[in-house]
Amino acid sequence: MREPHIDYAEVFRxxxxxxxxLTPDLVYVxxxxxFLRLAGRTREQLLGRYIFDVFPENPxxxxxxxxxxxxxxxxxTVATGERDTMALLRYDIEDPERPxxxxxxxxxxxxxxVLGPDGKVALIVHRVEEVTELIRARGGPGGGGDRARVLEAELYTRARELQEVNERLRSAHAHEREVALALQAAMLPSPGPAGAHGAAVRYRPAVGALNVCGDxxxxxxLPGRGLAVAVGDVVGHxxxxxxxxxxxRSALSGATRLTHDPAQALEALDLYARSVDGAESTTVVTTFIDWDSHSITYxxxxxxxxxxxxxxxxxxFLDHATDPPLAARPxxxxxxxxxxxFVDAATLVLYTDGLIERRTESIDTGLxxxxxxxxxxxELDPETLADALLADLLPAAGNTDDTALIVLRL
Known part of the structure; x- marks a missing residue:
């Protein structure tokens, strides 16, 4: 049986x-x-116009x-890529016939x-329940109009109270986020000296939620003239x-100093991870750089x-020594x-999956x-290169996953 053709434009209307x-710039498309009937606007008065040019605030x-x-x-909604439900609000509309x-x-x-192929927000679906008639309804004989006014006042007061509660919660959440990010910064300090070799680090938390994470x-x-560089990612936020x-992080740092070998350091970390709550399936890569032999062991x-x-x-891509995540084996x-x-002036880049992975793409596309x-x-210096990578690879509105990045000039 042939499936019927569906004209989704007509379904929408x-x-x-x-x-x-609307577009992410809040322009009607x-x-x-x-919507046209209840808002009292024609299609020509809406399309291609900024929402608040069409519907300004009542002065x-x-x-x-x-x-x-x-x-x-x-x-x-644009920043998080998630649905946002608003409390009941009063929004007066200017009569187009009587300015x-x-x-x-x-x-x-x-x-x-509505997400596009790149995982970014391409459109906003703005759905409005028009409840003016319910709020402003006039009753029949016997004082129905007065009762409607009382109902209106109560509903509007409760809606404003709910909105104020939401705003207080957002304010408290913002303060909690600041504390959490300060904790994250304390655990992820700026890199120490790397000799004559420039290094840059970046950490970008995901948009939304608490935004403190396990990256x-x-x-x-290392003893002599060596340097160990590592990145890791604990599951969850x-x-x-x-x-x-x-x-x-502390355990790997200690193991690195004791073993002088990346594989042995990860073996020790794997044993330790089995005793740490929430450490299962953590991913990590560590590289040991030997300046004298111009080689990287990883x-x-x-x-x-x-x-x-x-x-x-x-x-x-250094992908010849890949094994399962920590504590993933029985x-x-x-x-x-x-x-x-490596040769002089080469660059080594380590990163977490937030830099390259997108829900709608294969990891090969990100690589x-x-x-x-x-x-x-x-040819950019490490600091400028790190900023360029983030600008090229992270969504402009923010990413839904955290990102840690190290750029090291060899």
Missing amino acids: ALPGMVAL DANED NEPSAAGMRETEASMLR GRWQEHYWSPVNAP WYDLVT GLAAACAMGQL SCAGHPPPALVHPDGTVV THAPRPRAHAP ERLADSLARHR
């Missing part, structure tokens, strides 16, 4: 209730028939906050993202993941491979190691994007 589509209403609250909700005359409206909006980086000076990260536990960029623009086993030569960016920017 026939949807019951007010629904509009479409609206259904109910005669001191308590009006509909524009500010709607804008904040939409921008949260300066405002019509009282009560709306209950929801803003939802980490570390640089350890929040303070529990950060605490597990702190324990694992070992990887389920982590994206480091990238070695040669001065001619050739990018090599029993402990030795870890592999591999070697790679290709990273290689292309590294080849184009290879």
Whole structure:
């Protein structure tokens, strides 16, 4: 049986209730028939126009906050890629036939993202429940109108109280986030001296939620003229993941100083991870750099491979010593190691998966994007190169995963 052809544009326009589509810049691109009818606007008055040029705030209403609250909700949707449901709000609309005359409206909006192929928010679905008639309804004989006014006042008061509670919660959440990020910064200090070799580190938390996570980086000076560089990623977010990260980072730093071998350091870390809550399936890669022999010895536990960029623009991923994540095997086993030569002025880049992985893409696509960016920017100093990589690879509105990055000039 042939499946029927569905004209989704017509379905959208026939949807019951007010629904509009806007760009991430809050410009109208479409609206259904109910939206046009209930908002009192034609399609020509909406499409291609900024939402608050079409629906400005009522200057005669001191308590009006509909524009500010709607804008904040939409921008949260763009930043997080998640649906944002608003409390009931009053949003007066200017009569298009009588400028300066405002019509009282009560709306209950929801803003939802539509993601594009790149995983970024391409459109905002703005759905509005028009409840003005319910709030402003006039009763029949016997004082129904007075009862409706009382109901209106109570509902609006409760809605404003709920909005104030939401704002206080957001403020408290923002303070908690500042504390959490300060904790993260304390556990991820700036790198120490790397001799004559420039190094840059970056940490970018995911948008939304608490934004403290289990990503980490570390640089350890080895006896002689060596340097160990590592990055790791504990599964999950929040303070529990950060605490597990702190324990694992410290343990690997100690193991690195004792073993002088990346595979043995990861073997010791694997044993330790089995006794740490939340450490299961942590990924980590560590590299030992020998300046005298111009070689890198590395070992990887389920982590994206480091990238070695040669001065001619050739990018090599160090992927010949990859093993399962920490504590993923039922029993402990030795870890592999591999070697790679390098020349002066080459660049070593270690990173966590937030830099390259996207929900709608294969990891190979992310690695290709990273290689292309590294080849184009290879002559930049480490600090500038680190910023260029983040600009090229992370979504402009923020990423849904955390990112740690180390750039080292060899």
